[in-house]
Amino acid sequence: MSLRFFVRRETHEYSILTRPRLTEKKFCDCCGADVRWLFPEEAMFLAEVSLRRIFRLVEAREIHFLENPQGFLLVCAESLATKKAEK
Numbered sequence: 001m002s003l004r005f006f007v008r009r010e011t012h013e014y015s016i017l018t019r020p021r022l023t024e025k026k027f028c029d030c031c032g033a034d035v036r037w038l039f040p041e042e043a044m045f046l047a048e049v050s051l052r053r054i055f056r057l058v059e060a061r062e063i064h065f066l067e068n069p070q071g072f073l074l075v076c077a078e079s080l081a082t083k084k085a086e087k
Contacts, residue, residue: 038080043063064078
């Protein structure tokens with residue numbers, strides 16, 4: 001009687017992508033003050049709404065926003081807080 005052994009080797013590769021949080025304040029024309037700017041995903045968690053809702057608020061101009069030189073959308077934390085308080 002012959003014994004057979006099969007060896008199966010699996011490997012998994014994971015990538016973790018991170019991006020820095022924005023900590024410096026920049027001027028918001030609509031607020032007339034230096035404010036903290038958020039990425040849409042950060043705004044989503046702080047406002048406790050979906051990412052889709054954040055984009056709707058931006059498109060409806062209900063929250064202040066800008067695009068940085070790299071083309072990323074940034075949301076004004078002050079206008080987001082005001083909108084959240086209206087709920």
